[in-house]
Amino acid sequence: MKININNISISIEKNQDKEIKKEVLKRGIKEDNICRIDYLKRSIDSRKKTEIKFVYNLEVTLHNDIVIDNKDVIIPKTLTEPKRVPKKDLGRIAIIGTGPAGLFAALKLCEYGYSPVIFERGEMVDERDLTIEKFYNTDYLNVNSNIQFGEGGAGTYSDGKLNTRIRSGYIDKVFLELVGCGAQQEILWDYKPHVGTDILKIVVKNLRKKIISLGGVFNYNTLVENIVIRNGEVTAIDTVNKAGKKERMEFNKIILAIGHSARDTYRMLHQNGVFMENKPFAIGARIEHPRVDIDKMQYGSLVNHPLLEAATYNLAFNNREEERGIFSFCMCPGGVIVNAASELGGSLVNGMSYSKRDGEFSNSALVVGIKANEFGDELFSGMKFQEKLERKTFDLVENYGALTQNSLDFLNDKVTNREIKSSYGMKMKNYDLNNLFPEVISKNMKIAMKHWEKTNRNFISANANLIAPETRTSAPVKITRNEFGESINVKGLFPVGEGAGYAGGIISAAVDGMKVVDLAFTTIVE
Incomplete structure (x- = not known):
């Protein structure tokens, strides 16, 4: 049995583990019935500078079920997620961009059995690191691989903050995947979780490896120059690689996860008649x-x-x-x-x-x-x-x-x-x-x-x-989409994440990528 106990305040001057156990026992829980105590959330209350406190929300796992007669103890509700199955005959799926929205959309598609092809104009994160270092030392800017573009997107070179104002059932999955790919365990319970750019680089590489193991295919140093649209529906993309080789590839569905700095892509979409505002x-x-x-x-x-x-x-x-x-x-x-x-x-x-x-x-x-x-x-x-x-x-x-x-x-x-x-x-x-x-x-x-x-x-x-x-706090435009995440005037085009105007950080972008996959690429079954 699991129970929740919220808003336990403990002075930072006290032994945190001992005081937490005391607070649990005060709620009528017997010590020999406690299997484990986990943090659901930990924050800092520093309003009174002379008495700073940690504030905890706890999940207590018990060996044996008990009758709850304390108003401070909550039995958490179990949420049942709807069962989803992939839609059939969707054809080839491309993802443009490897920021949080693109990577988590790719992961979700792979988990449903699809094999998306992912395109990234920039480099893999190790090579990207060297290119950025060269820019700092020599002022030589690679316009396709820099702080904004490359594996992991702009979020790779950030604080790696994971707090978000959105509420979504997808958030737990994002955090668990990040931890599984090398992020700190503390992000699962810290009130203001952060990873740090040094750890994010490891996470991004491991997430890429996981997606590949599930059938995803990555193309780095590959700029999508054009999206081919015929009769109001996407049919192909035109790419150019680092060596200047151009190629046209046919796709039936395109998830557009371009990031908020892809101004050339915005202009290309506008020229092709994709509705934006x-x-x-x-x-x-x-x-x-x-x-x-x-x-x-x-x-x-x-x-x-x-x-x-x-x-x-x-x-x-x-x-x-x-x-x-x-x-x-x-x-x-x-x-x-x-x-x-x-x-x-x-x-x-x-x-x-x-x-x-x-x-x-x-x-x-x-x-x-x-x-x-x-x-x-x-x-x-x-x-x-x-x-x-x-x-x-x-x-x-x-x-x-x-x-x-x-x-x-x-x-x-x-x-x-x-x-x-x-x-x-x-x-x-x-x-x-x-x-x-x-x-x-x-x-x-x-x-x-x-x-x-x-x-x-x-x-x-x-x-x-x-x-x-x-200047680049967020996208200055929105690529308008319908309730299924699809462009309102181009079939098969699914704008997601910060660049589409539907997210504002690592977590909200990752959630948006997964949400659109569920909306557009799966069906709920009873």
């Missing part, structure tokens, strides 16, 4: 602090406690007059800021961290919400604005670098007159970011920063610096 996104900069400043902000006097990891934060401010959000995004405690360029002559930044999160700095995107048609009513107006900012940055820095400014100087409209210390490893140029961004962005960043300066000690200070621009 502009959607909201966000733009701003990375804000970077010495890690100890954020740890002090969150933990107070307990900052160096051995049970506390590098601190995270999640800040949001709502400009009600404009109905616009300003918020932190993709927070990387103990992480680094990296150049995330994927196009020649355009420069931008992103953040990532390793599994130990033990770097000198912590960083996060600080971004302003942009409405769907804020920069024009034509399709791709938002994407063109992203490109404009990235090209302007490249021209100002005169290379693939970043524009930098101390947070106080930004608030006071002046260029920082000293060298900024940062985890960012490429060229930096001090610049007044008020002259980089349009007023709608700079004004709203200032409003939020002034608010946070009052409410969060250490957040805005001489130690807090802006590294810019952060």
Whole structure:
């Protein structure tokens, strides 16, 4: 028998295992009946800096069934998943992209007995690593294999955060698969689970091996240049490999998992008449602090406690007059800021961290919400604005670098007159970011920063610096689909994940890929 006990608070100063067992026994559970105690969730309550607590939700497995007469003890409901069988005669299936949506769609298809052919414009992760390192050292950019493109997608070079706001029955499967492929066991119960880019690279390789063992076929360094559409239905794809060899291959179904930076693919789809529409996104900069400043902000006097990891934060401010959000995004405690360029002559930044999160700095995107048609009513107006900012940055820095400014100087409209210390490893140029961004962005960043300066000690200070621009928070367009995950005007085309506009992180993208496979490629049987 299994029971759940939720919201058990224990001071970090106490022995956690002993106190957890005490709390279970308080609920009337006999010690000799306890088989095991597992965490369902663990979070940190740091609202009171002098008394930080861990908060646990527990699953207790008992040797023998008992009668529950304690309101704090819950018997979990058993959910029965519908039985699904693959549809017949669907023909050949292609998947474009090997980010979380593409990989988990491929895994799901293979588990149903299909043999998808997967195409990735970039390299396998080991080769991709070397190519990115070459870019950092020489400024030579491979436009098909970089921080955005390659095995594992953009998420491979991130913090590897796995928290998500969506609710889905697919989430447990994603986490179990990640652990089975090498991720840390703790992600199964930690309130804010993360993997780290170093571990994600291992996970991605093992997931690829599993998909191959189940019948999936991978093609790396293979760019899909065109999708052939006849009479409103996909029939083939045109590819070009690293050597320049072109090939046309016939497919009946295509899962499009391209990622949010595949601008050339967006344009190709538009030329082929695939229906798309502009959607909201966000733009701003990375804000970077010495890690100890954020740890002090969150933990107070307990900052160096051995049970506390590098601190995270999640800040949001709502400009009600404009109905616009300003918020932190993709927070990387103990992480680094990296150049995330994927196009020649355009420069931008992103953040990532390793599994130990033990770097000198912590960083996060600080971004302003942009409405769907804020920069024009034509399709791709938002994407063109992203490109404009990235090209302007490249021209100002005169290379693939970043524009930098101390947070106080930004608030006071002046260029920082000293060298900024940062985890960012490429060229930096001090610049007044008020002259980089349009007023709608700079004004709203200032409003939020002034608010946070009052409410969060250490957040805005001489130690807090802006590294810019952060332009690729999410897709600026949506490839509109119906309730079965299929394009509303092209049969056989199934847009999934972040690039399609239906996800916002590793977990939600993976879930979206699996969900569409179930909707479109299987049938529920009684």
